[in-house]
Amino acid sequence: MKTSPAVEKFLRSIYLLEVRNQKASGITLASKLNISPAAVTDMAIKLANKGLIKYQKHQSVKLTTKGLKVALNASRKHRLWETFLHKTLKLSLDEIHIEAELIESNTSTKLLNMMEEYLNFPEHDPHGDPIPDKNGILPEKQKFTPLNENIPGSYQIGRIHFESNEINDFFTEYEFKVGDILELVLIFKMDNALLIKRNKVSMVISNNIASRILVNKVIS
Amino acid sequence: MKTSPAVEKFLRSIYLLEVRNQKASGITLASKLNISPAAVTDMAIKLANKGLIKYQKHQSVKLTTKGLKVALNASRKHRLWETFLHKTLKLSLDEIHIEAELIESNTSTKLLNMMEEYLNFPEHDPHGDPIPDKNGILPEKQKFTPLNENIPGSYQIGRIHFESNEINDFFTEYEFKVGDILELVLIFKMDNALLIKRNKVSMVISNNIASRILVNKVIS
DNA sequence: TTATAAAATTAAGTTTACTTAAAAAATGAA
DNA sequence: TTCATTTTTTAAGTAAACTTAATTTTATAA
Numbered sequence: 440m441k442t443s444p445a446v447e448k449f450l451r452s453i454y455l456l457e458v459r460n461q462k463a464s465g466i467t468l469a470s471k472l473n474i475s476p477a478a479v480t481d482m483a484i485k486l487a488n489k490g491l492i493k494y495q496k497h498q499s500v501k502l503t504t505k506g507l508k509v510a511l512n513a514s515r516k517h518r519l520w521e522t523f524l525h526k527t528l529k530l531s532l533d534e535i536h537i538e539a540e541l542i543e544s545n546t547s548t549k550l551l552n553m554m555e556e557y558l559n560f561p562e563h564d565p566h567g568d569p570i571p572d573k574n575g576i577l578p579e580k581q582k583f584t585p586l587n588e589n590i591p592g593s594y595q596i597g598r599i600h601f602e603s604n605e606i607n608d609f610f611t612e613y614e615f616k617v618g619d620i621l622e623l624v625l626i627f628k629m630d631n632a633l634l635i636k637r638n639k640v641s642m643v644i645s646n647n648i649a650s651r652i653l654v655n656k657v658i659s
Numbered sequence: 660m661k662t663s664p665a666v667e668k669f670l671r672s673i674y675l676l677e678v679r680n681q682k683a684s685g686i687t688l689a690s691k692l693n694i695s696p697a698a699v700t701d702m703a704i705k706l707a708n709k710g711l712i713k714y715q716k717h718q719s720v721k722l723t724t725k726g727l728k729v730a731l732n733a734s735r736k737h738r739l740w741e742t743f744l745h746k747t748l749k750l751s752l753d754e755i756h757i758e759a760e761l762i763e764s765n766t767s768t769k770l771l772n773m774m775e776e777y778l779n780f781p782e783h784d785p786h787g788d789p790i791p792d793k794n795g796i797l798p799e800k801q802k803f804t805p806l807n808e809n810i811p812g813s814y815q816i817g818r819i820h821f822e823s824n825e826i827n828d829f830f831t832e833y834e835f836k837v838g839d840i841l842e843l844v845l846i847f848k849m850d851n852a853l854l855i856k857r858n859k860v861s862m863v864i865s866n867n868i869a870s871r872i873l874v875n876k877v878i879s
Numbered sequence: 880t881t882a883t884a885a886a887a888t889t890a891a892g893t894t895t896a897c898t899t900a901a902a903a904a905a906t907g908a909a
Numbered sequence: 910t911t912c913a914t915t916t917t918t919t920a921a922g923t924a925a926a927c928t929t930a931a932t933t934t935t936a937t938a939a
Contacts, residue, residue: 880939881938881939882937882938882939883936883937883938883939884935884936884937884938885934885935885936885937886933886934886935886936887932887933887934887935888931888932888933888934889930889931889932889933890929890930890931890932891928891929891930891931892927892928892929892930893926893927893928893929894925894926894927894928895924895925895926895927896923896924896925897922897923897924897925898921898922898923898924899920899921899922899923900919900920900921900922901918901919901920901921902917902918902919902920903916903917903918903919904915904916904917904918905914905915905916905917906913906914906915906916907912907913907914907915908911908912908913908914909910909911909912909913
């Protein structure tokens with residue numbers, strides 16, 4: 440099934456929401472894709488006719504099996520490119536998303552597979568998100584929790600959630616990376632901000648930012 | 660000046676013809692770009708209005724200074740990607756053109772410059788074509804001659820001319836590369852085919868193919 | 880419950896990059 | 910020079926991916 444860049448981005452957006460158990464409503468998609476709500480309805484009808492999504496008036500859309508397949512392949516493209524740009528060309532964590540979006544759409548399967556091999560079949564991109572293999576199979580799911588939902592203790596960053604315009608370059612500025620060890624010292628009652636320590640340096644981060652940092656407990 | 664993929668390809672096509680002193684006529688462009696002659700006229704009018712080309716009814720088009728600038732940047736993109744795909748991802752000489760065409764259009768200046776640095780500022784792509792720098796300046800021109808226009812003797816390949824659908828995978832099959840040393844033994848009077856020797860292996864190549872191999876005389 | 884705000888849809892229109900088919904102009908061989 | 914072929918243009922139309930503006934539907938809060 441040939442799919443245009445716009446269709447791939449649309450389906451990938453739905454996938455990203457579904458995977459986090461969020462509803463793919465009109466406005467949400469419109470804002471994620473930076474298009475008008477009318478354009479979303481438009482596209483939804485088209486894709487429903489192609490059997491890629493389930494769509495009923497005034498309800499959030501859902502991927503069909505067929506649509507999921509396309510979305511997984513789009514994610515694969517995106518995440519392999521992100522990994523490649525980061526590992527090979529040393530683009531920073533907050534640049535790779537945008538750059539990948541620009542390039543990815545017309546990547547051939549052949550090139551994609553060569554990139555994957557060159558990168559030695561990575562299972563996760565630099566944000567920690569899983570990369571589907573060429574059959575659309577995801578690596579075994581690790582269960583991380585948002586840092587802000589934990590009690591004081593030591594944690595390792597397993598994933599960092601931020602898409603283009605959602606969060607600023609916080610993570611780049613402070614060089615938070617997948618694999619880093621953080622110590623959660625306490626959570627302030629007043630505003631739910633978190634006092635954390637990394638490499639012996641203390642800092643306070645907002646609850647919102649902490650919710651984007653997914654971690655695993657470290658037994659120390 | 661923002662330019663679409665279609666516009667960039669159009670201007671680059673004209674540039675490629677002009678640089679070889681060929682006229683950028685309607686049918687030529689139509690066949691190079693795989694679009695209808697009507698689409699060429701269409702685009703020509705649009706680009707002339709934007710001051711990117713000079714266009715007069717029933718005449719071949721010409722790049723303006725402004726248009727040349729865009730074309731040079733498009734060539735830079737294309738050739739850097741080709742180099743990158745070949746050097747880093749090991750795509751073969753006859754694959755890089757097609758793959759680069761698919762990806763190149765939306766490459767950001769930033770990414771392009773990082774690629775260039777990663778590749779250590781190459782002056783020529785794997786076909787031997789010159790890569791404009793970020794200011795659109797081409798490396799000093801080397802003057803090669805088509806192999807078929809030479810007399811018997813030793814030559815080094817300086818450039819190989821073949822675009823996507825023009826020539827088959829001859830060069831890949833026989834692994835002719837820029838830098839290779841060829842010995843021209845003789846040119847057959849009958850069909851102008853060439854008897855050449857490379858690495859002590861003799862072979863006969865057609866005049867047409869030889870015309871795509873640009874060489875320098877080697878003083879041996 | 881009902882007014883109001885939010886979300887989604889419909890309708891109409893736009894731009895880009897094409898297409899086909901027919902007409903007109905230019906070119907080139909006899 | 911003229912007639913046929915080639916090339917180019919014109920005209921009309923299409924598909925994708927949007928937009929704005931108005932309308933309808935749904936959700937929410939008093």
